[in-house]
Amino acid sequence: MSKIKVLIVDDSAFMRKLIQDFLTEDPRMTVVGSARNGEDAIKKVIELEPDVVTLDVEMPILNGIEALKRIMSEKPTPVVMLSSTTKQGAENTILAIQYGATDFITKPSGAISLDLHKVKEELVEKVVSASKANIKQLVKLNSQEKNTVKKRMDYSKIEPSKKNQFNALSGKKLVCIGTSTGGPRALQQVITKLPKTIDAPVLVVQHMPAGFTKSLAVRLDSLSEVHVKEAEEGDIIQKGTVYIAPGGLHLKLKWVGANLAIQLDQSPPRNGHRPAVDVMFESCSELSAYAKISVIMTGMGSDGTKGLIKLKELGNVVAIAESEETSIVFGMPKAAIATKLVDEVKNVDNIAETIMKYV
Incomplete structure (x- = not known):
C-alpha cells in the first residue's frame, strides 16, 4: 500500500x-x-x-x-x-x-x-x-461560498412525508444533529437554511475541543435566522434556538419542572469523544413526550450509531444521514446507514429542507 x-x-x-x-x-x-x-x-x-x-x-x-x-x-x-x-x-x-x-x-x-x-x-x-x-466536495463548497448569495428557503410548500407515522404525531418535536470531521461547514450548510420559525429546538454535537465551539456558535449565529449559542448548564431549551455542545462536555437533557433543560457533564469520553453524539442521542431517547428528528453528518468513525439504535428502540424518530457524495468523510453516516434504521439519505444542501418536512 x-x-x-x-x-x-x-x-x-x-x-x-x-x-x-x-x-x-x-x-x-x-x-x-x-x-x-x-x-x-x-x-x-x-x-x-x-x-x-x-x-x-x-x-x-x-x-x-x-x-x-x-x-x-x-x-x-x-x-x-x-x-x-x-x-x-x-x-x-x-x-x-x-x-x-x-x-x-x-x-x-x-x-x-x-x-x-x-x-x-x-x-x-x-x-x-x-x-x-x-x-472534490471541499472544492465545490469553496466555489459555492464564493459565488452564491444565501437564498432563504420557502418552507410553506413542503409536503410532509407519508412514509413515516412520525407525521401523525402532534405535539413536541426535537432536532438532534451529530457530526465530526467536515462538520462546521456541513452545519453552516444546514443551520443557515433553517427558518427562525422552526417549531423545535435543535441540539448539536460537533467533535471539537474546549474553546472552539464558542467561536463556531458565534459564527453560525451571525449567518443564521435561528439563534445559535454554545449550550450552557441549565439552559431551558427553546424553539428556534440551536444549542451546540461545548468542547470537553457531554450534552444531555433533564426535566426542570415542566421544562427541558441542558445538562452538561464530564463523564468519561465515549469512543474517544466528549462531547459524543451517542450520549446526546441516548439522552434524547428517554424523552417519550417528544418526537425526534436525528441527523448524522460527515465525520470519521461511528459515533451516533449506538445512540440512533437507542432512539429508534424507544421512540418515534425520523433518522436522516448525509450522503457519501457530499460528506467530507463518509464514516459516521455510513455506519448509521448500515444499521438499516436511516429513513432518508440526503446531500448536505437538502438536509435543512428534509428536517423541515418533518418539523
Whole structure:
C-alpha cells in the first residue's frame, strides 16, 4: 500500500522536526518535505503534490489562513491546521475550516509546544483521516461560498412525508444533529437554511475541543435566522434556538419542572469523544413526550450509531444521514446507514429542507 505523503508547514524548525518525528514513526506515512512560511508552502504543494499538508496558522510572510486560501484555489489538497487555543486562535481555526481545511489540531502550549507529544496520536489519526477526505466536495463548497448569495428557503410548500407515522404525531418535536470531521461547514450548510420559525429546538454535537465551539456558535449565529449559542448548564431549551455542545462536555437533557433543560457533564469520553453524539442521542431517547428528528453528518468513525439504535428502540424518530457524495468523510453516516434504521439519505444542501418536512 502506498504511503500517505505529508508536507509540514511551520515557521519553527523545532516544531517541524517534532511533527516529522511523530508522523514518520507511523508506517502509513512519509514526510515529503517541509516549509517555513506560507509562500514556501504554496510552491512546495505544487512541486511535491503531497496527499496532506499540516499547516501552522501563525506564520510570517504569508500566514496559514492566506496560504490555505491559495492552496485551495491553486492546488486543492487536504489540510490539517495547527493552531493555538487562544480566542484569536479559535476564531482563525473556524475561519480556516470555512476556507477548506479538513481538520485542525490545537497546540497544547502555544506556537512552540514542547509538549506536542500530548496530541501525537490525535495528529497522526487526523492526518490519516484527512488523506481520505472528499477533496472534490471541499472544492465545490469553496466555489459555492464564493459565488452564491444565501437564498432563504420557502418552507410553506413542503409536503410532509407519508412514509413515516412520525407525521401523525402532534405535539413536541426535537432536532438532534451529530457530526465530526467536515462538520462546521456541513452545519453552516444546514443551520443557515433553517427558518427562525422552526417549531423545535435543535441540539448539536460537533467533535471539537474546549474553546472552539464558542467561536463556531458565534459564527453560525451571525449567518443564521435561528439563534445559535454554545449550550450552557441549565439552559431551558427553546424553539428556534440551536444549542451546540461545548468542547470537553457531554450534552444531555433533564426535566426542570415542566421544562427541558441542558445538562452538561464530564463523564468519561465515549469512543474517544466528549462531547459524543451517542450520549446526546441516548439522552434524547428517554424523552417519550417528544418526537425526534436525528441527523448524522460527515465525520470519521461511528459515533451516533449506538445512540440512533437507542432512539429508534424507544421512540418515534425520523433518522436522516448525509450522503457519501457530499460528506467530507463518509464514516459516521455510513455506519448509521448500515444499521438499516436511516429513513432518508440526503446531500448536505437538502438536509435543512428534509428536517423541515418533518418539523
